[in-house]
Amino acid sequence: MGVSERKEREKEQKRSLMLEAAEALILEKGLDNLNMTEVAERAEVSKGSLYQYFESKKDLVLGICDKATGLLTKEIQKVLTEDKPGIELVHMIGATFMTFVTQHPEYFRAMRFHDNIKETSDLEGSTFLDSCSTNMQSSFTCMVRAIQIGMQDGSINPSYDPKELALILWATSHGMVSMAYQHQNTQHFNLLSELGINLNSLFENFMKVIGCGIATDKQKTNYDSQSFFETNGKN
Amino acid sequence: MGVSERKEREKEQKRSLMLEAAEALILEKGLDNLNMTEVAERAEVSKGSLYQYFESKKDLVLGICDKATGLLTKEIQKVLTEDKPGIELVHMIGATFMTFVTQHPEYFRAMRFHDNIKETSDLEGSTFLDSCSTNMQSSFTCMVRAIQIGMQDGSINPSYDPKELALILWATSHGMVSMAYQHQNTQHFNLLSELGINLNSLFENFMKVIGCGIATDKQKTNYDSQSFFETNGKN
DNA sequence: CCATTATTGTGACTACCGGTCATTTTTTGA
DNA sequence: TCAAAAAATGACCGGTAGTCACAATAATGG
Numbered sequence: 001m002g003v004s005e006r007k008e009r010e011k012e013q014k015r016s017l018m019l020e021a022a023e024a025l026i027l028e029k030g031l032d033n034l035n036m037t038e039v040a041e042r043a044e045v046s047k048g049s050l051y052q053y054f055e056s057k058k059d060l061v062l063g064i065c066d067k068a069t070g071l072l073t074k075e076i077q078k079v080l081t082e083d084k085p086g087i088e089l090v091h092m093i094g095a096t097f098m099t100f101v102t103q104h105p106e107y108f109r110a111m112r113f114h115d116n117i118k119e120t121s122d123l124e125g126s127t128f129l130d131s132c133s134t135n136m137q138s139s140f141t142c143m144v145r146a147i148q149i150g151m152q153d154g155s156i157n158p159s160y161d162p163k164e165l166a167l168i169l170w171a172t173s174h175g176m177v178s179m180a181y182q183h184q185n186t187q188h189f190n191l192l193s194e195l196g197i198n199l200n201s202l203f204e205n206f207m208k209v210i211g212c213g214i215a216t217d218k219q220k221t222n223y224d225s226q227s228f229f230e231t232n233g234k235n
Numbered sequence: 236m237g238v239s240e241r242k243e244r245e246k247e248q249k250r251s252l253m254l255e256a257a258e259a260l261i262l263e264k265g266l267d268n269l270n271m272t273e274v275a276e277r278a279e280v281s282k283g284s285l286y287q288y289f290e291s292k293k294d295l296v297l298g299i300c301d302k303a304t305g306l307l308t309k310e311i312q313k314v315l316t317e318d319k320p321g322i323e324l325v326h327m328i329g330a331t332f333m334t335f336v337t338q339h340p341e342y343f344r345a346m347r348f349h350d351n352i353k354e355t356s357d358l359e360g361s362t363f364l365d366s367c368s369t370n371m372q373s374s375f376t377c378m379v380r381a382i383q384i385g386m387q388d389g390s391i392n393p394s395y396d397p398k399e400l401a402l403i404l405w406a407t408s409h410g411m412v413s414m415a416y417q418h419q420n421t422q423h424f425n426l427l428s429e430l431g432i433n434l435n436s437l438f439e440n441f442m443k444v445i446g447c448g449i450a451t452d453k454q455k456t457n458y459d460s461q462s463f464f465e466t467n468g469k470n
Numbered sequence: 471c472c473a474t475t476a477t478t479g480t481g482a483c484t485a486c487c488g489g490t491c492a493t494t495t496t497t498t499g500a
Numbered sequence: 501t502c503a504a505a506a507a508a509t510g511a512c513c514g515g516t517a518g519t520c521a522c523a524a525t526a527a528t529g530g
Contacts, residue, residue, distance in 0.1 A: 007497095007506090029355075030354065030355035031355070032351065032355045033355065035486095035487070035488090036487075036488060036489080037486095037487070037488090045508075045509090046508060046509045046510060047488090047489085047490095047509080047510070048489095048490080048491080048507095048508065048509055048510070049507075049508050049509070051488095051489070051490080052507070052508080056488080056489075057487095057488065057489090115417065115421075116267070118417075118421045118422065118423055118424060119265070119417065119420055119421045119422075120265035120266070120267045120268065133423075140426075160440065160444075161432075161440075163430045163432070164430070164432050164436070164437060164440055165440070165444075167414070167426065167427070167430070167432065167437060168411070168437065168440060168441050168444060170414075171407075171410040171411045171413070171414040171441075172406075172407035172410045172411065172441070173410070174410040174413065174414075175406040175407045175408070175409040175410020175411070175413065176403070176406045176407065176410070178406070178409065178410065178413075179402070179405075179406040179409075182350065182353075182354065185354055186350075186353045186354045187353065187354075188353055188368075189353065191375070191402065192402070195398045195399070195402070197396075197398070197399050197402065201399070202399060202402060202403065205395065205396075205399055205400070205403060206403045206406075206407070208448070209395075209400075209403060209445065209448035209449055210444060210445075210448060211448070212447065212448040212449075213443070213444035213445060213446070213447040213448035214444055214447075242477090270515095270516070270517090271516075271517060271518080272515095272516070272517090280479075280480090281479060281480045281481060282480080282481070282517090282518085282519095283478095283479065283480055283481070283518095283519080283520085284478075284479050284480070286517095286518070286519080287478070287479080291517080291518075292516095292517065292518085
């Protein structure tokens with residue numbers, strides 16, 4: 001009899017509902033103002049019930065982060081299936097990351113929270129922590145792969161260590177994405193608009209700098225990187 | 236009569252003492268576990284007294300951030316006084332940022348907190364908020380200046396918009412610094428050590444990629460960027 | 471030097487939130 | 501139909517940010 005299977009499924013559904021409630025609240029009021037009682041209300045369950053599905057508030061946010069990194073990783077992995085020169089793949093991975101964050105700020109918030117947790121906390125076990133790490137690791141591996149492809153097909157300068165380069169691209173992309181996030185979600189983050197710069201142009205120039213820095217000579221002028229924002233008209 | 240001046244001075248001193256107490260506690264137990272009662276105890280004042288010097292916990296951390304950004308800005312401004320090619324100055328600014336964060340993790344924590352605040356909060360006035368923004372703005376301006384110098388002296392490719400390029404360098408540096416911070420301050424941030432990469436090499440390669448991306452052709456091979464870590468032997 | 475007033479310091483107290491648990495309600499299997 | 505298991509509930513607890521009535525101290529003026 002499939003009772004336990006059904007229960008498992010239902011449990012997962014409810015968990016998912018709670019996550020959605022939390023996501024909505026984060027979107028509305030910010031991660032800092034997230035309140036477990038409110039999450040419970042929004043999800044139409046009691047507080048106690050909420051705590052049967054998540055060990056703690058941390059765990060809840062980590063649950064969102066798990067979902068987020070899972071989605072992001074899937075999208076990045078999809079990029080790798082394309083038959084393009086490596087340097088193009090690197091560009092696409094960056095653009096994927098960028099689009100993901102601008103479209104799902106609440107997910108990015110959860111991802112930053114995850115970083116925070118690992119820094120401060122005593123790391124009392126959360127099921128989600130490991131899963132998050134695995135997801136991130138996968139994304140990173142994709143970046144390494146893209147670089148290796150690029151070195152093989154002659155579009156990326158092979159004098160770098162692929163993993164080290166991947167780390168640099170990861171970190172710098174993170175910085176760019178983080179700025180884009182602030183631009184969109186922070187009051188009084190005037191920098192971009194003050195300077196009359198738009199995100200699209202900024203990102204493309206970022207890729208140009210990086211591209212120029214990692215390309216082989218023969219490739220150097222070749223990536224005129226079309227706008228990744230052309231489909232979603234953000235400011 | 237210099238009574239009010241003396242009082243002002245004393246007040247500033249006490250405020251400074253409280254800030255130091257808070258910094259120490261952040262260093263010991265992390266920003267998330269910072270506790271106003273403890274800060275008061277550590278500073279040997281009562282809670283009420285603490286709240287006469289800082290409107291709120293946020294305000295206190297913003298006070299640290301103000302101090303931090305002030306120090307960082309001063310160091311970056313000092314770089315600009317050196318008589319070096321622009322691209323070298325850019326490198327030095329990056330290195331200054333890096334060193335600052337590795338040596339003062341608690342300050343970096345406060346700076347990230349500042350970013351957070353601006354994102355979520357209702358921005359109930361804190362004296363420090365404006366000052367922080369001004370400091371950051373100054374640092375950013377230094378980066379723009381370094382780039383302009385580089386474009387003038389022919390070490391940086393003048394086809395970029397200086398401000399846009401500064402923004403890119405700012406954001407990417409932030410990403411790199413953030414990774415360095417995590418490497419030093421996060422349990423289970425295994426990435427670097429797992430890959431057998433050290434911070435020094437990573438940063439220099441970052442500067443190499445960037446340098447290669449923004450240099451003029453004649454400059455391209457020229458910056459063999461000596462190690463910025465050579466004075467402080469971190470892992 | 472004292473009396474009055476202004477300033478600064480104090481810690482008990484409140485409000486709020488994360489997390490718990492004894493109890494109730496629902497589901498399960500016979 | 502019923503007893504046992506599982507899930508849901510919300511009153512409750514502990515801890516912490518922030519307040520406030522009062523106490524101590526310092527400045528002022530005669």
